[in-house]
Amino acid sequence: MTAAAPIVRISDDALALACGADAVAAAFAAQGCEVRRVSSRGMHRLEPLAEIDGQGFGPLAPGDVAAVLAGTSGRAIGRVEAHPFLARQQRLIFARAGITRPLSLADYAATGGWAGLEQARAIGPAATLDAVEASGLRGRGGAGFPAGTKWRTVAGAPGATKYVVCNADEGDSGTFADRMVMEGDPFLLLEGMAIAAHAVGAGRGYIYVRSEYPHAIRKLEAAIALAAPQLAPFTVEVRVGAGAYVCGEETSLLNSLEGKRGEVRAKPPLPALAGLFGRPTVVNNVLTLASVPWILANGAEAYQAIGFGRSRGTMPIQLAGNVKHGGLFEVGFGITLGELVNEIGGGTASGRPVKAVQVGGPLGAYHPPADFHLPFDYESFAAADGLIGHAGLVVFDDSADMRAQARFAMAFCAAESCGKCTPCRIGSTRGVELLDRLGASDRQPRGPDAVEALPQMRNAAKAPRGSAAEIALLEDLCETMKFGSLCALGGFTPYPVLSALRHWPEEFGA
Amino acid sequence: MAAITIEDILARHDGREGALLPILHDVQAALGYVPEAAIRAIAKALNLSRAEVHGVVSFYHDFRPEPGPRAVIKLCRAEACQARGSEALAAAVRGSDRVAIEPVYCLGLCSVGPNALIGEAVHARLDVARLTALVEALA
Ligand SMILES: Cc1cc2nc3c(=O)[nH]c(=O)nc-3n(C[C@H](O)[C@H](O)[C@H](O)COP(=O)(O)O)c2cc1C
Ligand code: SF4
Ligand code: FES
Numbered sequence: 001m002t003a004a005a006p007i008v009r010i011s012d013d014a015l016a017l018a019c020g021a022d023a024v025a026a027a028f029a030a031q032g033c034e035v036r037r038v039s040s041r042g043m044h045r046l047e048p049l050a051e052i053d054g055q056g057f058g059p060l061a062p063g064d065v066a067a068v069l070a071g072t073s074g075r076a077i078g079r080v081e082a083h084p085f086l087a088r089q090q091r092l093i094f095a096r097a098g099i100t101r102p103l104s105l106a107d108y109a110a111t112g113g114w115a116g117l118e119q120a121r122a123i124g125p126a127a128t129l130d131a132v133e134a135s136g137l138r139g140r141g142g143a144g145f146p147a148g149t150k151w152r153t154v155a156g157a158p159g160a161t162k163y164v165v166c167n168a169d170e171g172d173s174g175t176f177a178d179r180m181v182m183e184g185d186p187f188l189l190l191e192g193m194a195i196a197a198h199a200v201g202a203g204r205g206y207i208y209v210r211s212e213y214p215h216a217i218r219k220l221e222a223a224i225a226l227a228a229p230q231l232a233p234f235t236v237e238v239r240v241g242a243g244a245y246v247c248g249e250e251t252s253l254l255n256s257l258e259g260k261r262g263e264v265r266a267k268p269p270l271p272a273l274a275g276l277f278g279r280p281t282v283v284n285n286v287l288t289l290a291s292v293p294w295i296l297a298n299g300a301e302a303y304q305a306i307g308f309g310r311s312r313g314t315m316p317i318q319l320a321g322n323v324k325h326g327g328l329f330e331v332g333f334g335i336t337l338g339e340l341v342n343e344i345g346g347g348t349a350s351g352r353p354v355k356a357v358q359v360g361g362p363l364g365a366y367h368p369p370a371d372f373h374l375p376f377d378y379e380s381f382a383a384a385d386g387l388i389g390h391a392g393l394v395v396f397d398d399s400a401d402m403r404a405q406a407r408f409a410m411a412f413c414a415a416e417s418c419g420k421c422t423p424c425r426i427g428s429t430r431g432v433e434l435l436d437r438l439g440a441s442d443r444q445p446r447g448p449d450a451v452e453a454l455p456q457m458r459n460a461a462k463a464p465r466g467s468a469a470e471i472a473l474l475e476d477l478c479e480t481m482k483f484g485s486l487c488a489l490g491g492f493t494p495y496p497v498l499s500a501l502r503h504w505p506e507e508f509g510a
Numbered sequence: 511m512a513a514i515t516i517e518d519i520l521a522r523h524d525g526r527e528g529a530l531l532p533i534l535h536d537v538q539a540a541l542g543y544v545p546e547a548a549i550r551a552i553a554k555a556l557n558l559s560r561a562e563v564h565g566v567v568s569f570y571h572d573f574r575p576e577p578g579p580r581a582v583i584k585l586c587r588a589e590a591c592q593a594r595g596s597e598a599l600a601a602a603v604r605g606s607d608r609v610a611i612e613p614v615y616c617l618g619l620c621s622v623g624p625n626a627l628i629g630e631a632v633h634a635r636l637d638v639a640r641l642t643a644l645v646e647a648l649a
Contacts, residue, residue: 015619018634044621173588176618211535211572212584212617214630239528240535242570245615259530259556261569277527319621321593326621349594358589394590394620408589412615 006069008033009051011098013040013183014215015176020061021048027062031069039184041098042328043085046077051098056080085344090306091330092294092314093177093287096185103222108187114230116293120195128199129155132292134300136312141167141248141285142360142389142488144311144378147292150282153272154200157280162202164193164234165257165276165283168209168216169241169248172361174320174392178286180328182209182216185290186223190231192289195296196282197234205236206276208253211243245362245416249487250283252418263418264487285390287316308334311377319345321358321394338372341395352397356503358405360389362412363492365499366396366405385499387492402504407435409496413489423481424490431481431497434474438467438508446470467509471501474508514540516551530556530566534573543574579610581648584627585641587613590620599624603641609648611641 008028010021025035028050041049049058050068056077057068067073077083080098091097100107108114120128133148154162166189170178181189193205209217220238228235239257241247247256251265254276275281291313295303303313311333317340319326324346341347341357348354356366365386367374374380381388396405410431417425437446445464452460461469478494485491501508519536523529530552537548544567553560567573583605587596605611619625622634626644633644 014617014632015622015634018619018625018632019622047622170618171616173616174590174620175616176620179618212614212627214627215632239531242531242535242572243614244570256531257528259528259566261565263569321590321620321623323621362589392590392620394593396593400593405589405592408592 005032005034006052007036009036009038009098010048011040011184012037012102013180014213015044016040016047016049017215019047019059023062024048024050024060024065027065028069031065033069036101039097039100039102040180040328041080041086042094042180043083043325044327045325049080051080054079054081056083085325085327085329088344089330090314090332092303092306093181093188093290093316094185094328094330095294096188097180097328100185102184102186102219103226105187105226108185112297113187113293114191116296117191117194117198117230119296120198125155125199125201128195128296131296131300132199135295135303136300136307136310137288137291137295137303138311138378139285140287140291140315140390141250142387147284147288150272150284151196151200153270154202154280154282157273159280161204161279162200163276163279163281164196164200164202164205165250165254165281166193166205166207166289167248167250167253167283167285168207168213169253170210170213170286170390171245171248172363172390172392174358174361174394175318175390176320177316177318177328177391179213179216180316181286181290182207182213183219186219187227188290188293189220189286190223190227190236192292193236194231194234195292196284196289200280200282202282203234205234206257207236207238208241208247208257209238210241210247244418245412246418246487246489249489252487253283254281261418263420264489266486287390306332308332308375308377309379311379315376315388315391317376318390318392319395320392322348322350322397323393323395324349333377334375336372337367337374337376337393338369340376340393341372345393345395348395348397350397350399352399354395355398355400356396356402356405356500358394358396358496359392360387361392362409363387363488363495364389364392365495366402366503367499368503370503385502386495402500402507403435403439406497406500406508407432407439409493410435413493417489418487421484421486421490423484424486424493427477427481427484427490428493431474431477431493434470434477435497438470438474471505471508471510474501516548520551520555530558530563531570534567534570538573541577543577579605579608581609582628583609583611583641583644583648584614584617585611585636586615586617586619586623586625586627588616588620590616591623591625594623596624599636599638599641602638603645605645606649609645611645
């Protein structure tokens with residue numbers, strides 16, 4: 001390390017800022033250092049993290065800076081790239097994380113930026129479609145639908161006006177990979193969108209970002225202005241959500257973009273054929289689109305070679321909640337849940353035993369440690385009555401109250417329901433009431449209420465209902481929601497509820 | 511600096527496709543809520559019925575039909591923050607007449623919660639002392 005004015009790299013990602021990165025950066029600058037604000041490595045426990053000549057120091061407070069510069073800091077973590085949390089990863093989407101300045105076109109170009117778009121333009125739309133299809137890339141927003149198939153439908157749809165819409169609503173608790181791409185490598189997302197537009201013949205794109213992500217919105221707007229020449233003739237605009245979880249559902253999102261209530265549309269018609277303003281539209285998640293430049297630049301075969309079963313490529317897995325080493329872990333599909341939680345995550349932050357891991361956001365199941373053998377891919381989790389969703393893992397220790405978590409799932413569904421179908425709109429409220437009754441400390445068997453007692457209500461139970469009958473009612477309600485809901489908000493809310501009930505029945509008074 | 515009027519905002523978005531949400535965001539940002547008068551002006555400009563604009567305003571949590579409190583701390587109450595103690599924190603720290611603590615569901619900082627958003631500033635690793643200090647700083 002040179003004695004004079006080292007270059008210090010500190011993230012300007014929202015998470016680093018929330019942990020106090022600006023004050024640490026200012027303290028280094030006050031010591032005469034040149035501070036470069038880069039994207040985040042995704043090692044969140046260590047934020048604010050400073051890097052000097054490849055050596056890491058974190059988590060830092062301004063008062064630690066003098067010791068770091070004197071070489072006596074107890075916060076030294078050694079070579080950042082050798083850190084076990086990073087060394088085990090395979091970073092395709094997050095290849096630039098912690099390395100480049102998010103809004104530097106020079107940094108982007110110097111690290112392979114635009115190579116995918118250049119290749120797509122060189123080989124033409126048809127070959128670009130072939131490459132994305134052959135890569136096996138599946139949508140990263142939750143449903144895992146093959147991206148190539150969707151793009152081919154849009155490309156083949158009649159009409160001169162087509163759109164590419166990036167779903168950046170990232171509403172699932174425990175997820176932040178979309179946010180990290182938008183803040184840390186916004187040109188990558190724009191390059192992916194431009195490739196999609198080129199492949200399907202779209203002239204215009206929108207990025208629908210949730211309003212809870214102000215930093216991502218600013219970065220994207222700046223990036224769009226800077227990269228306009230590279231993207232042309234394709235143009236992109238950022239649109240901001242307004243605090244509705246259901247607007248992450250693609251048809252609700254399209255309604256919202258059109259300036260309407262975010263109600264879910266019935267399918268068909270598919271958005272690929274009649275999407276935004278009734279035009280053929282590609283709707284893809286941030287991570288799906290951000291995977292595409294690598295595929296074009298490195299070839300579909302190289303991408304195909306990574307992964308597990310029908311889940312190809314890498315997944316940026318997000319370790320969150322009560323986990324010791326939280327952060328972003330990008331790796332090929334197939335790693336087990338137990339490896340993720342215990343080996344990489346290091347168990348709970350509280351030091352208590354792991355009780356449950358919710359995988360896939362508020363519509364995902366709660367998994368007990370008995371599920372830790374599950375390989376991380378779409379099919380394995382579906383077979384275990386769960387889903388990987390957007391690959392967020394939320395770890396809970398043994399103090400978690402699983403009935404309260406089940407109640408929260410129902411309450412969240414009730415608050416966020418778009419109101420179109422009865423099982424979701426009303427059923428979720430009934431679910432909250434049921435779970436409240438099951439949790440009441442002075443529980444007595446409940447007799448029929450005024451309506452249930454009516455002679456017309458032939459099917460209503462007339463005998464007092466104990467816990468077993470209430471639980472049967474809850475299971476029944478979940479079945480109705482599963483099969484009677486138009487979209488996954490009502491349809492999948494039963495996953496967290498039933499998984500909690502199945503694995504921890506004693507907490508429901510069973 | 512002259513106050514931004516509804517007319518300025520409407521002019522700014524003239525001709526934009528799907529302009530309603532961007533307009534409502536600007537109104538909410540400029541006035542702190544979406545008043546009835548704005549709904550009338552927007553409906554006229556976009557050739558919508560007032561009921562349609564009302565329906566949109568009421569659908570989204572971000573738009574307020576009435577002026578809100580002076581300052582708002584949005585404290586995350588979603589699962590990953592719950593797993594890190596957000597519920598106990600929310601029960602222990604109260605807002606004041608001037609500073610409201612409102613729930614928000616995920617800020618994308620889920621490994622360092624409990625978290626809060628104040629305007630565009632994010633705060634992580636909150637405990638009772640730090641959240642209390644944020645409330646006091648805003649009062
Ligand atoms: C209630 C609900 C919320 C959703 N939220 C999101 C979201 O925040 N981000 C996302 O990419 N997909 C979300 N989806 C999935 C989208 O409907 C859609 O499948 C996705 O945008 C397609 O892109 P992909 O194929 O690239 O994954 C949600 C679905 C539902 C039912
Ligand atoms: S399941 Fe719920 S959110 Fe989905 S369409 Fe039906 S009412 Fe709307
Ligand atoms: S759950 Fe609180 S920030 Fe994501």
